[in-house]
Amino acid sequence: GESVGLHLPTLSVQEGDNSIINCAYSNSASDYFIWYKQESGKGPQFIIDIRSNMDKRQGQRVTVLLNKTVKHLSLQIAATQPGDSAVYFCAERADSSYKLIFGSGTRLLVRP
Amino acid sequence: DVKVTQSSRYLVKRTGEKVFLECVQDMDHENMFWYRQDPGLGLRLIYFSYDVKMKEKGDIPEGYSVSREKKERFSLILESASTNQTSMYLCASSRSWTEAFFGQGTRLTVV
Known part of the structure; x- marks a missing residue:
């Protein structure tokens, strides 16, 4: 398959364990954050988003935590499955503008 | 489901050629974007459009x-x-300045 990043940070987890993927963002004025999942050979797929007036948001098997004090975002995946193997990107939107700024991504590998 | 379709998955073109990459979305979204993705550099925004005939660098x-x-x-x-x-x-593409829905990508090789 195609690689979206040859030297990405990689997180390897056992199937069934919880995964935590971290992201540091750059702009304290950013007001909106998104996590995307990108499987090999495909475009990024929306997972979950959070606005800056929230600290936590939960979806199906995923939770996003936002710590504005240290400008840190995390994605928690519960009971990680082989289908979760992908590259995960965080993105921030600054100052209510059009522009989404993407991080470089983290590769998640799920061991059977 | 939102569908963003890019006309080609793979393209090989020669240096100096004029190349067209096409994208169609079926959800009546106002905003559309073109990014390029390179190893180690993530996604970088090339152009976007917030309305017909409107574009921004x-x-x-x-x-x-x-x-x-x-x-x-x-x-x-x-x-x-x-x-x-x-x-x-x-x-x-996106309806508002929130989540963007992506196509499957076009891998372009220029030789």
């Missing part, structure tokens, strides 16, 4: 132009392809 517009004649279609044009434009190109 992103972070790396040099060597590219765009066209949006109809709301559902956003084209990226490489006026004279160069080897440093070999990349994965991703089109996206």
Whole structure:
């Protein structure tokens, strides 16, 4: 398959364990954050988003935590499955503008 | 489901050729975007459009132009392809300034 990043940070987890993927963002004025999942050979797929007036948001098997004090975002995946193997990107939107700024991504590998 | 369709998955073009990458979305979204994705550099915005015939430069517009004649279609044009434009190109659309829905990508190789 195609690689979206040859030297990405990689997180390897056992199937069934919880995964935590971290992201540091750059702009304290950013007001909106998104996590995307990108499987090999495909475009990024929306997972979950959070606005800056929230600290936590939960979806199906995923939770996003936002710590504005240290400008840190995390994605928690519960009971990680082989289908979760992908590259995960965080993105921030600054100052209510059009522009989404993407991080470089983290590769998640799920061991059977 | 939102569908963003890019006309080609893989393209090989020669240096100096004019290249058209086409993108169509079926959800009546106002905003459309073109990104390129390179190892170690993440996704970088080339151009975006917030309405028909409207366009704005992103972070790396040099060597590219765009066209949006109809709301559902956003084209990226490489006026004279160069080897440093070999990349994965991703089109996206959104209704508002929130989540963007991406196409499957076009991997362009310029030889």
